[in-house]
Amino acid sequence: MNENVVVSADWLAERLDEVTVVDVRESWEYDGIGHVPGAVNVPFDSFRDEEGESESAERSGSDPRDAGTLPGAETWADLMGEAGVSADDTVVAYDDTHGVFAARFLVTAEAYGHTDLHLLDGDYSSWMREHETSGDAPDPDPTTYEVRDPEHSPFVGREEVEAAIDDPDSVLVDTRDDWEFEEGHLPGAVNLDWRELVDDETRGLKPRDELESILDAHDITPDKRVVLYCNTARRISHTYVVLSSLGYENVAFYEGSLTDWESVGGPIETES
Template sequence: MYENVVVSAAWLAERLGDEDTSVIDVRDGWEFDGIGHVPGAVNVPFEEFRSEAGDEGMLPGAEPWERLLSAAGVGPEDHLVAYDDTHGVFAARFLVTAELYGHPIEKLHLLDGDYSAWNRERETTSESPSSEPTEYAVREPERSPLVDYETVRDALDDEGIVIVDTRDPREFAEGHLPGAVNVDWRELVDDETRGLKPEADLREILEAAGIVPDAHILLYCNTARRISHTYVVLRSLGYEDVGFYEGSLTEWTERGGPVETGSETESE
């Protein structure tokens, strides 16, 4: 089990300025410059590391990713602490992308809460960071959580696998993978703190849906953004057997995968 997957504002504050810590703000540039940011953070906007013309699903491709992180001054062994202003869902996508391109998984961290939560009690700045470019290079990850269409299709008939739809209940009712359970990623977030709910609450929500630590879990949404948040949460709780369907429902429907309609309540 990896420690410090999700880190507190206090944890980050103690490490600001450390040479081996890169703080990544994935908001749009106008927010980073105009609203302010965590001191020392660098801006890698979400839209710059999402591409339908890149690798599998919405991954940007190895070379664009290398260029982005090199320009941001990220070192290959840096601790990366990512944040956004949307409860962490966009920041989580950055971290999963980093993992899939081989950044050491134990050095990937999601700031618990977002920019608004940080701004309530801590210093922010509008000054541009002075980071030196690096020559960042992708690596093969030690273990990739990615699963493909065929793996998910075969899982439909496997009662030992829990397929999890992380979209909202309305989307789920309009169409989902057969047998999937629905846990909206927002159920795991506290609207007041803007961070994760307490661990006991998270486990209760997940386990009520059959998402238990020793289960084989496959995650999907529409374009793999929302599952990134759920994936990071599960990893923070010590879940080890979690598959990440990068193609998600977009690829699934394009390839003619079967879809059910109706809510879980209706099917009980």
């Protein structure tokens, strides 16, 4: 992720003709409720490889971009090409769920080598409050999207997660609900529900000082290696984007998450 990864609606409005905007809501929302003018619709389910979840354990030793819930390089390239997105575009993604689905889109794009990526802070509602919406869907010219090897990949497999459990310089972060955490989590993990970082009223991120205070209280500090997991890697996408926006440089993304961990009988704790 790059700097300034989380951007405001005003930031987007000033650059609307210079960026590619991707709306990851369902098509009925995109068409029926309206969208950011010029935004293309790439629904969340179109880049979510649900079948891959059951195979993540078998493929965890292969290219992480083809494991777990990522769609696969060819599928991703076709999807982006049909939407008129080029690999060098400045992309701003949004949803209507505090950014968690849009964040998953951005992490997927990063996995396939896209670098200029941004999340709209406050989701679609932040745009609707102050700016004009559109009901007209653009007709983008298809592109040949180039999948690239990222300069740095945050994706880690099970062995690296196992090593982090006993590493005092690492912290395992479970981004699920507290009740899920209590039912079972990775040994030594701390629980930080991804929504703790979001302001319920604005639907955007809490102020930076408040974010840093929350993270510090959970011992999630920039000097440590932060290893993120949830169930199927959706919720950690949002936390990953937040940490990237705060300048955390050593963040690991366990794509297989708890689905992969439990599939091979990894140890589970049930106490905080």
